[in-house]
Amino acid sequence: xxxxxVDDSRTMRRIVAGILQGLGFETHExxxxxxxxxxxxxxxxxxxxxxxxxxxxxxxLELVVRLRATPAWRAITLMMVTTESExxxxxxxLAAGAHEYLLKPFGPEALRDKLVxxxxxxxxxxxxxxx
Amino acid sequence: xxxxxxxFAFVADLVTRRSAIRLEPGKEYLVESRLGxxxxxRGLGLDEFVRRLRSGAADHELAxxxxxxxxxxxxxxxxxxxxxxxRGHVLPLLRDSGQSVRIWSAACSTGQExxxxxxxxxxxxxxxxxxxxxxxxxVLGRARExxxxxxxxxxxxxxxxxxxxxxxxxxxxxxxxxxRSRVDFRRHNLMDGTPPGPFDLVFLRNVLIYFDLPTxxxxxxxxxxxxxxxxxxxxxxxxxxxxxxxxxxxxxAGGAVLHRPLPGAARAAAPGLLPTPxxxxxxxxxxxxxxxxxxxPSTPQMRGLP
Numbered sequence: 001x002x003x004x005x006v007d008d009s010r011t012m013r014r015i016v017a018g019i020l021q022g023l024g025f026e027t028h029e030x031x032x033x034x035x036x037x038x039x040x041x042x043x044x045x046x047x048x049x050x051x052x053x054x055x056x057x058x059x060x061l062e063l064v065v066r067l068r069a070t071p072a073w074r075a076i077t078l079m080m081v082t083t084e085s086e087x088x089x090x091x092x093x094l095a096a097g098a099h100e101y102l103l104k105p106f107g108p109e110a111l112r113d114k115l116v117x118x119x120x121x122x123x124x125x126x127x128x129x130x131x
Numbered sequence: 132x133x134x135x136x137x138x139f140a141f142v143a144d145l146v147t148r149r150s151a152i153r154l155e156p157g158k159e160y161l162v163e164s165r166l167g168x169x170x171x172x173r174g175l176g177l178d179e180f181v182r183r184l185r186s187g188a189a190d191h192e193l194a195x196x197x198x199x200x201x202x203x204x205x206x207x208x209x210x211x212x213x214x215x216x217x218r219g220h221v222l223p224l225l226r227d228s229g230q231s232v233r234i235w236s237a238a239c240s241t242g243q244e245x246x247x248x249x250x251x252x253x254x255x256x257x258x259x260x261x262x263x264x265x266x267x268x269x270v271l272g273r274a275r276e277x278x279x280x281x282x283x284x285x286x287x288x289x290x291x292x293x294x295x296x297x298x299x300x301x302x303x304x305x306x307x308x309x310x311r312s313r314v315d316f317r318r319h320n321l322m323d324g325t326p327p328g329p330f331d332l333v334f335l336r337n338v339l340i341y342f343d344l345p346t347x348x349x350x351x352x353x354x355x356x357x358x359x360x361x362x363x364x365x366x367x368x369x370x371x372x373x374x375x376x377x378x379x380x381x382x383x384a385g386g387a388v389l390h391r392p393l394p395g396a397a398r399a400a401a402p403g404l405l406p407t408p409x410x411x412x413x414x415x416x417x418x419x420x421x422x423x424x425x426x427x428p429s430t431p432q433m434r435g436l437p
Contacts, residue, residue: 085281090294101290103281109206113287116211123210123368 001120002026002045006036006063007052007081012104016050016081019108023121033058037066046076048120051098053082053089061096068097077118081106134159138181142166142200145184149197150266151322152341165199198267205240206286207247209336210368212386214251220385222255225331226361231258235330235357237321238338239263242274243286245314246306248334250292262326264319275316277306321350328357337367344375351376355396363389 003025005016010031017027028044030036032055040046049067051060060080067073079100080093090101100114115121142162143154154161163177169192170180183189184196208214225232232255236245245263252259265271284293284304297304319326321338333354339347354364355378364379365387366372372379378396382389 085299087294087299090290094291094294098290101293103285106282106285110282110285110287113206113285117208117287117289123212 001047002028003048003050004028004030004036004039004044004046005050006030006033006055006060007050008032008055009052012052012081016111019111020048020050022108023112023115032056033060033063033066036063040067040073048077048079048115048118050079050081050102053080053084053093061093064093064096064098077120079114079118081111134163134181135178138162138178141181141185142196145193146197146200149193150201150320151343151346152201153343154200162200166196169195169199198269201266205243207243207284207288207292208251209244209247209287211287212368212388213334213336213365214247216385216387217248217251218255221332221363221387221389222252222257224361224363224382224384224389226359227257231260232332233328233330233359234259234261234332234334235326235328236261236263237319237333237335239265239271239274239316240267241270241279241283242277242306242314242316243283244334244336245274245316246277246296246310249310249313250296253296259313260315261313262315262317262330264317264326266318266320268318271316271318274314275311277311278303279305322346325353325357329359329362330357331359331362332365333358333362334365336365337370339366339370339375347375351379352396355379355392358392361391363391365389 001024003017003020005013005020005027006029007013007016008031013029013031017029020027025048028039028046030039033051034057036049036051037058049063051063053060060082064078064080067076067078077100078098079102080098081102081104083104084090085103093101100118102111102114112121116123139154139156139159139162143158146152146154166180167177170177173180175183180189184192222232232252234245234248236248239245242263245261248261249259263274265274278300279297280303284297293304296307296310298307317326335350335354339350342350351364351372358364363382364372372381372390376396378393379390380393382391
């Protein structure tokens with residue numbers, strides 16, 4: 001499985017990518033929505049995108065809308081990973097086409113649980129298996 | 132910090148007598164992490180605190196100690212498959228006599244399991260009644276209140292369920308009143324029979340692993356008796372009745388594994404009677420779920436749940 005981590009914080013990208021790698025994902029990183037689109041337009045294929053909301057150049061919600069509007073990218077599972085915890089923000093992201101929503105801060109188990117929900121990893125992968 | 136052997140022995144014995152949960156040697160860290168804070172709150176070291184309990188000078192603290200030792204972490208939709216299959220696959224298997232579907236969520240801790248069941252069955256065509264029990268009064272209080280931190284709602288709760296069934300209360304999230312009012316939370320010790328049945332489904336997940344074999348058998352006997360004909364037991368992903376109780380058959384439904392009592396499954400034991408510790412059974416103990424290898428749920432996407 002391949003994942004794209006989109007976040008303007010380098011530290012955050014490293015944390016998310018590290019957890020995903022511990023779960024067997026090959027990871028790629030982009031610092032905002034436009035950079036993510038550029039990677040995909042160049043032929044990068046991913047199964048999962050973990051997307052922050054507030055980023056410069058192109059924010060996460062805009063990225064979700066663009067990805068859902070493009071047939072070639074519709075199979076990508078989209079998960080918002082953000083500090084935006086207002087109920088209406090979650091509703092907006094889901095309505096735009098995000099499949100899941102993970103609130104920062106979170107532990108490795110929470111990301112693992114979301115991926116189990118999405119059917120991307122088996123339920124039997126324990127938190128202890130995480131790097 | 133390490134605890135004195137007699138401190139551990141006393142706590143292990145107390146917990147086993149009060150809850151049937153066995154604390155094997157090697158679990159000293161659990162005693163330290165659970166009881167250390169209690170002792171510190173009282174201005175004592177752990178060994179000193181336990182010495183007071185042993186002397187009988189703090190009998191009023193015994194229940195608190197047992198509660199602290201038996202609280203367990205829990206997440207929403209744990210293992211996914213049992214919940215994903217509930218509405219579409221499990222419900223149609225239950226006999227419809229025109230009554231509500233009655234479900235017992237045993238050892239429900241802070242309530243994630245019964246609320247997950249209700250959320251999974253939110254649009255089900257039949258009415259659902261849930262009795263949720265736990266030994267620990269403190270966690271039951273939290274379950275009834277239905278207030279969870281952001282870290283807790285992050286644990287396995289689909290975002291669509293969060294916005295549908297919860298409301299923000301400051302930095303926390305609270306289960307909406309309509310869902311809360313549908314769970315009957317009760318204090319109950321699995322050693323003391325069952326809550327008033329009968330039930331169509333009994334969720335007894337990741338509980339039996341803490342019991343010795345005779346206790347597992349006694350609990351399963353009672354479950355077999357309290358299930359309606361055609362009802363099912365739901366165990367944890369790594370648990371089985373094999374080698375523990377031969378009165379159940381395994382049934383798969385939509386990726387969930389269910390256990391159905393065979394006719395006459397509970398005849399062996401007298402109602403409510405626990406075997407004495409001296410009684411032994413020549414059957415192997417089920418392996419502990421140290422590393423689970425259960426397969427990917429056959430319902431791979433929870434996006435549409437239910």
